[in-house]
Each structure stands twice: as structure tokens, then as C-alpha cells.
Amino acid sequence: MKYNIALIKGDGIGPEIIDGACEVLEFVGKKYGHSFNFVPYLAGGAAIDATGEPLPEETIKGCLASDSIMLGAVGGPKWDALPGNIRPEKALLGLRSALGVYSNIRPARLFKSLASASPLDKKITSKGFDIVIVRELTGGIYFGVNGRREGKDGLEAYDTECYSVKEIERIGRVAFKQAMGRRKKVTSIDKANVLESSRLWREVMHRLASEYPEVEYEDMLVDNAAMQLIKNPSQFDVIVTSNMFGDILSDEASQLTGSIGMLASSSLGASKRGLYEPIHGSAPDIAGQDKANPIATILSAAMMLRDSLGRKREAKAIEKAVEKTLRAGYRTPDIAGESKTVKVIGTKEMTQRIIENI
Numbered sequence: 001m002k003y004n005i006a007l008i009k010g011d012g013i014g015p016e017i018i019d020g021a022c023e024v025l026e027f028v029g030k031k032y033g034h035s036f037n038f039v040p041y042l043a044g045g046a047a048i049d050a051t052g053e054p055l056p057e058e059t060i061k062g063c064l065a066s067d068s069i070m071l072g073a074v075g076g077p078k079w080d081a082l083p084g085n086i087r088p089e090k091a092l093l094g095l096r097s098a099l100g101v102y103s104n105i106r107p108a109r110l111f112k113s114l115a116s117a118s119p120l121d122k123k124i125t126s127k128g129f130d131i132v133i134v135r136e137l138t139g140g141i142y143f144g145v146n147g148r149r150e151g152k153d154g155l156e157a158y159d160t161e162c163y164s165v166k167e168i169e170r171i172g173r174v175a176f177k178q179a180m181g182r183r184k185k186v187t188s189i190d191k192a193n194v195l196e197s198s199r200l201w202r203e204v205m206h207r208l209a210s211e212y213p214e215v216e217y218e219d220m221l222v223d224n225a226a227m228q229l230i231k232n233p234s235q236f237d238v239i240v241t242s243n244m245f246g247d248i249l250s251d252e253a254s255q256l257t258g259s260i261g262m263l264a265s266s267s268l269g270a271s272k273r274g275l276y277e278p279i280h281g282s283a284p285d286i287a288g289q290d291k292a293n294p295i296a297t298i299l300s301a302a303m304m305l306r307d308s309l310g311r312k313r314e315a316k317a318i319e320k321a322v323e324k325t326l327r328a329g330y331r332t333p334d335i336a337g338e339s340k341t342v343k344v345i346g347t348k349e350m351t352q353r354i355i356e357n358i
């Protein structure tokens, strides 16, 4: 098969890590008989420098015409003083909304060989964990009515959480489908003891749960979930939650795995086309020094193969190669830790070692 992939390398370490992921995809293509036509587009700081705007129309058109999109990261100190509407990060929200991607999927998995990098106690990490967080991405309090007004005590500000049945149902289905392909458990996280929007969320999730009898379903309040993630993360398989709760809990879960340089993500909407990116930023402090960990981006490419291009075998081959490379003791500086027995290597060599193990 031939696939058209829009590439947004972005700023800082973006170009280095995207180049690594493309090399891996090209190798996989040769091995399994596919070809990738990579088409570069500008967004973020690089786009501001070239065109004066963070998300040129050509980038949106190109992404919409592609089979899928891979994004490095955008932003950096060079553009920090610009006003909000022309800052590099504006490109991310614009892109998500133009592509209509309403679900953000972040796997948080503890690689056994990296257990010592997790801040959790050995008693907990010895059980391992492999969680997928499904976060609603285009609704809730981040998109609700907000403003400032004069209240009885003077100036006050408000934000509103609003979810429709349609929005809850579509994100719920994403979670149940994910669970069906995994360990068949869904934990829906809300604050139904206080919030009316959470009570509707719960009603809709219960209805969906009855459509998936094979899936074990549970509700959990968000305050308890924040605690349980630290106390016993292995109890979770798929977590589904609202935009704001997902924002917070997915960052918490990512830290439990040890390094931000390891975590991939996908954003998907109604079509198969998705936006795939590492969860970290452009790391300007290490840009251009061959120090960036390319694994989060390489694992994002594996997610793209599985979830947008329907290539499960090829995705698995990449994931296994990453594990094998880590088991062999190869580490980029961010995951090297204190151990004297690991081999510390750069972005390019890590990419090559992973390719050798595919």
C-alpha cells in the first residue's frame, strides 16, 4: 500500500525526532511492502518565521488531503513574546479543530527495563502497568461559556462545563472499542457526586456499557482516580474521561512511566485520519544536540500504523523493537538514570538500534 503522510516537524527537537520516526517507517515499509510519501508542511514557530502566521492555510489543506499526520512539537523562547493569537501553540488548537479530532488517546505503559526511572515504589512498579487514557478533546469546560462580570462582591470570573449526550456517547464508544482490543476493562472517571454534567456523563456511559457486555465497566470519582493511579496503576486498562480531568490525569500517568520522552499520543475524529505526536514539547534546551529521545515519536508512528492505516503487524514490530532495544541497555540521556551498566546514545543511534531490531 502507498500512504500519504503529512509531516509537521515544527520547532526545537521536532525535526530530529520526526526524521527518526520517518526512517523507522521507511524501513517498515521496505520490510512489509508499503511505501510512504512524506509531505512536509509548516506550523508553529517555523511557520511564523516563513509566513507570519502559525498555521498557514496550505498546512490545513495538506493535512486534510493526507492519510494521516505526524507532528513533532512547536514553540520555543524565540516566539514567546508574540501575542496569543500568533503564538506557535495556536497552531495546535487550530489543527485539532480543523481536523475535527475529538478524542485524545495516550497510552501510559511502564517498560520493565525502565521501572527504576518511575517515581513509584518498587512494590508498585514490579506489577507493571499498561493504561490507555481516552480524553474528550473538543468539549467541556475548556470550550464552554466563560467570562467576567460584576458579582455581589465585585469582579468575578466563570467557566462552564457542558457536555451533550452526543459528545459523551462518541468518546465513550472510542473507549469501549479500545478496551475490546485490549484487556476489556473501562473505568469512566467523573465527579458525579457534585456535577450535573458528570451525572449525564455517567448515565450515557452506563447505557454504552450495556451494549458491550464483554467489557468490565466501573465508575470512579476523579479525586479517587488521582489517588488510585499512584497507589495501584495496574488496576486500570482503559480510562475514559472529560477534557479537563483527562488533561490532568494523563500528565500524572505519563510521569509514572519515568520519562516524558517515551509517551506517544493520537488524536482522532470521525474519520480514520489522525494526528500523531509525542506528548512532550519542543525541548529547546537540547535541540540540535543529538540528545532527544525519539521513542515517543517512533511509538506515535506505530499508533498511526495501527489506528489510522490498519497495519497491526507493522505496529507491533516497532513496539517490540523498542522494547528489545531498551532491554539491550541502550538509553538516551533522559532515561539513562544512575546505572553504570547502560549504554548512553544519541537520537540518531537510538533510531538505528530500533531499526536493527525490527
Ligand code: NAD
Pocket: 013, 072, 073, 074, 075, 076, 077, 089, 092, 260, 261, 277, 279, 280, 281, 282, 283, 284, 285, 286, 291, 292, 293, 294, 296, 334
Ligand atoms: P518540553 O516537553 O519541551 O520539555 C520539558 C523537559 O523535558 C525539558 O528538560 C526537555 O529537555 C525534556 N524533554 C522533552 N522531550 C524530550 C525528549 N524527547 N527527549 C529528551 N528530553 C526531553 O516542555 P517545555 O520546556 O515546557 O516547553 C518547551 C516548548 O515546547 C514551549 O514553547 C512549549 O510551549 C512547547 N510545547 C509544545 C507542545 C506541542 O507541540 N505539543 C507541548 C508542550 C509544550
